[in-house]
Amino acid sequence: MTAFARRAERIQPSAIREFLALAGDPGITSFAGGYPDPTLFPMGELHKIYDDLLTPDNASALQYTASDGLPELRAQVAARLTADGMPSTADDVLITQGGQQGLDLTAKLFVDAGDVIVTERPTFLGALIAFNPCEPRYVSVPMDEEGMDVDALEQVLRTTERVKLIYTVPDFQNPTGRTLGLARRRRLVELAEEFDVVILEDTPYRELRYEGERVPSVKSLDTSGRVVHLGSFSKILAPGLRLGWVLAAPEVLEKLSLLKLAADTQNGTLNMRAAAAYLAGFDIESHIASMLPTYRSKRDLMLRTVAEHFPDGITWTQAQGGLFTWVTFPERLDVAAFQRDLLIPRAGVIVVPGAPFFAERPEAHHARMSFSGVPDDRLVSGVRAMGGLLREALS
Ligand SMILES: Cc1ncc(COP(=O)(O)O)c(C=O)c1O
Numbered sequence: 256m257t258a259f260a261r262r263a264e265r266i267q268p269s270a271i272r273e274f275l276a277l278a279g280d281p282g283i284t285s286f287a288g289g290y291p292d293p294t295l296f297p298m299g300e301l302h303k304i305y306d307d308l309l310t311p312d313n314a315s316a317l318q319y320t321a322s323d324g325l326p327e328l329r330a331q332v333a334a335r336l337t338a339d340g341m342p343s344t345a346d347d348v349l350i351t352q353g354g355q356q357g358l359d360l361t362a363k364l365f366v367d368a369g370d371v372i373v374t375e376r377p378t379f380l381g382a383l384i385a386f387n388p389c390e391p392r393y394v395s396v397p398m399d400e401e402g403m404d405v406d407a408l409e410q411v412l413r414t415t416e417r418v419k420l421i422y423t424v425p426d427f428q429n430p431t432g433r434t435l436g437l438a439r440r441r442r443l444v445e446l447a448e449e450f451d452v453v454i455l456e457d458t459p460y461r462e463l464r465y466e467g468e469r470v471p472s473v474k475s476l477d478t479s480g481r482v483v484h485l486g487s488f489s490k491i492l493a494p495g496l497r498l499g500w501v502l503a504a505p506e507v508l509e510k511l512s513l514l515k516l517a518a519d520t521q522n523g524t525l526n527m528r529a530a531a532a533y534l535a536g537f538d539i540e541s542h543i544a545s546m547l548p549t550y551r552s553k554r555d556l557m558l559r560t561v562a563e564h565f566p567d568g569i570t571w572t573q574a575q576g577g578l579f580t581w582v583t584f585p586e587r588l589d590v591a592a593f594q595r596d597l598l599i600p601r602a603g604v605i606v607v608p609g610a611p612f613f614a615e616r617p618e619a620h621h622a623r624m625s626f627s628g629v630p631d632d633r634l635v636s637g638v639r640a641m642g643g644l645l646r647e648a649l650s
Contacts, residue, residue, distance in 0.1 A: 261368075265387035269380070269611070277605055284637035286624040287605045289429060289578050292553075295546045296493045297537070304532045308525060316528040322516040324350025324500075325527040331534040332486070332500045339461075340475035341484065347502055349512050350522050354459050354499040357485035358385035360514045361455050362420070364507070366391050370419040373411055373452075375403050377581070377612035377621070379429045382422055382457065393614035394418070400572070402428065402435030405442040412450040420455050421447060425473055427460040430612045430623035431581040432574025437470050444476045452481070459487040459499075460577035462543050465551035467575045480504030483511075488530060490578075491543050496526045550578070550627060553634070557626035560635050564642030566649060571624075578627040581609070585649060589619040593648050602640035 278285040308316040323329065329345035336343045351357045358381070366372060368390035374382070376395035383393075394415055396408045403423060412418060423443070425435035435443070447454045456473040474484035480503070487499035501511055515521075533539065557580060561571055571582040584590065591608040598604050609621025629637065 262388045262390055265390055267387075269384060277599070282603050283599075284602075284604045284629060284633045286626070286629065286634075286637065287607045288628050289625050290628050291490050291494065291578070292546075292549060292627050295549060297533070297542055300533060300537050301493070301529060304529045304536070305525075308528055308532070313528075316525050318524060320521055320524045320527070322521045323512045324348070324522060325524070325531055328498075328527050328531040328534070329500075331531060333502075335539075336484075336486075336502055339469075340471050341502060343502055347505070347508065349501045349503075349508055349515065350527060351485075351499045351501055351515065352497045352519065352522055353489055353494065354457060354485045354487035355381060355385060356515070356518070357483075357499055357501045357511075358382050358455070358457065360501070360511045360518070361453075361483050361485075362386045362389045362391070363514055364510050365419045365453055367419075370417050371415055372614070373408065373415075373418055373421045374614040375423060375428065375431075376614070377430055377609060377618075378422065378614055379424055379457065380611050381429075382424075383611075383614055386422075391419075392417075395614045395616070398428075398431065398433060400433060402433050402439055403443070405439045405446065408443065409446055412446055412452065418450065418452050420453050422455045422457065423473065424457045424460075426458055426470070427463060427574055427577025427579075429460070429577070430579055430607070430609070432572045432577050432579045433581075434470060434575060435473075440471065440473050440476055443473060444478075444482070447481055448479060454482045455485070456482055457485045459485075459490050461486070462491050463547070463550060463578070464576040465547055465554060474502060480507070483507060491539065491546075492530065492533065496530060498522065498526060498530050553626040553629075553631070554580075556631055556634055557624065557638070560638040561624075561642075564639045566642065566646045568649070569645070578625050580624050580626070582606075582622045582624055584620045584622070584645070586620050588645075588648060590622045591619060593644070597644045597648060598641060602637070602644055604637045604641050606641075 277283050278288050329348040332348045333343040366389040372391045374395045376397050397404050474482045484502040568585050571580045606622040606624050610617035610619050
């Protein structure tokens with residue numbers, strides 16, 4: 256087929272898709288997926304809500320509705336954002352198909368072919384997949400335990416033309432689990448002002464904090480409307496609802512809303528009505544609080560077991576929240592090859608090799624490991640088996 260548009264060159268199968276298919280195999284211990292724990296979904300409450308919605312009195316739940324999202328849900332999201340230091344009303348919020356659609360729409364709005372998107376190094380692979388059809392160039396900025404190195408960012412902004420977007424996942428980043436410190440958030444906003452660049456802040460893990468204090472969002476530090484803030488119900492309610500939001504300045508939101516209309520008309524009315532009913536009838540804050548001990552204990556187990564069983568010369572991040580730790584191996588270890596030749600055939604374990612998380616100059620000696628989806632006994636036996644094979648591979 257030769258008739259594809261030029262952007263189709265950038266639409267490639269995800270390197271991780273083929274082995275993620277393995278994740279459904281009961282014989283496989285998967286540290287690869289970033290799925291929330293399904294036992295934590297508020298199943299009973301949602302069952303009752305959907306039951307009530309699917310009655311003749313509620314036929315409007317199956318009808319078309321406003322493209323920007325159900326007004327009631329927009330207001331509820333705005334109230335939660337206001338409580339989190341981002342004063343807003345329903346008019347400031349667009350409901351999207353998960354955070355992922357916010358990434359797609361924002362790139363479409365700001366990025367022409369050849370424009371530069373600055374990312375963290377590494378960054379969320381799904382964002383690159385969303386951005387790629389806009390044919391951007393990428394420059395990635397190194398991170399340390401406090402997130403993006405803002406001095407390095409300044410250097411990039413001073414020396415790079417056509418930077419349009421700075422993409423950051425400031426809270427418990429996917430894939431590293433790292434959180435951007437407050438002073439760096441302030442500096443990030445200052446730099447974006449100075450160089451007239453838009454910041455795209457993506458926060459699906461923000462509310463999954465297991466220790467320490469919440470850090471003000473980048474959006475809350477924004478005084479000129481240059482931060483586009485994305486959030487999602489995926490990790491705090493359920494990803495299958497496909498509900499997320501954008502908070503942005505009115506002129507930005509209006510255009511995003513028109514792009515959304517072009518893309519899919521609206522989110523499913525039924526799911527928006529269900530989420531609105533959930534937020535009105537139940538206490539989502541206590542639901543979130545009730546999930547934290549489970550994830551905290553899984554994270555603790557993962558970090559403890561890795562420390563016990565991985566050989567020397569390997570480091571990993573101490574995520575204070577979210578679902579991931581990022582493991583760095585000696586440079587000579589190509590994780591994709593190690594996984595293909597040893598980890599899958601000998602231990603039935605999968606991780607996500609790190610290379611696809613780099614927007615440019617990929618590094619092969621990292622892996623993202625998720626602690627959310629594996630029962631405790633499998634977590635321990637999987638990490639132990641991986642440790643043994645690492646010793647073999649590195650000896
Ligand atoms: C950093 C980040 N952004 C966005 C998303 C998209 O999630 P959703 O579309 O389910 O909200 C994810 C999902 O894993 C993510 O990790």
